[in-house]
Amino acid sequence: MSSTDTVPVNGKAPSPRTRVRRIAERAHYDRDTLYAILDAAYLCHIAFADEHGVHCIPTACWREGDHLYIHGSNGSRMLRLAAEGAQVCVTVTHLDGLVLARSAFHHSMNYRSAMIYGAFEVVGADRKAAALDAFLNHIAQGRAHEVRAGNRNELAATTVLRLPLDEAAAKIRTGGPKDDDEDLGHPVWAGVLPLALKPLAPEPDGAQPADGVPGYVMEWAGRAGGADQ
DSSP, rough: OOOOOOTTTSSSSOOTOOOOOOOOEEEEBBHHHHHHHHTTOOOOEEEEEEETEEEEEEOEEEEEEEEEEEEEETTTTTHHHHHHHOOOEEEEEEEEEEOSSGGGGGGGEEEEEEEEEEOOEOOOHHHHHHHHHHHHHSSTTTTGGSSSSOOOHHHEEEEEEEEEEEEEEEEEEEEOOOGGGGGOOSSSSOOEEEEEOOOOOOOOOSSOOOOOHHHHHHHHHHHTOOOOO
């Protein structure tokens, strides 16, 4: 999809903050592209400003419906500020390859990225446990029903926030180098060095349950190349 044939997430045209101006043909404003980028992420970066300046902090994230969720300690400066309605900019980036061109100028990277603007809202106590279950299941599907649930004190010490995806954009680069015609004959290797986030073999901690290794760990091991669990 190009930026000219997509339907924005909120059904409206991109905002002045989300409209991609630099290499605009790489922009994507449709819901499916944005959701795919967010759902492939375990980590986002949140930029915000306070009286000490501008900050950008990495934190775990997950998506439910039309919101991106984060959580953390009640004592977190970032979460306290966000809970008060501060404007933030959240980014997610997947680096897919290093693009080596025939000229220094045209070296690049392949990537999938998303940027979201807005203000977080606090997830109420009646929804907090369910939201955290969704986070566990994002890490490993079915995990929330196996572990000890958070107790009253743990839930009370945790803040859960969600950010509407109303003002968001994605930007993607794929393919090889974009060399100038006059450089195509230059005798140097050109192409893409692909990159991917790869599962490694699971590392059990202590005694394991008698009923065996759960399916999501077996699946992870299979993706890691069939290493022993």
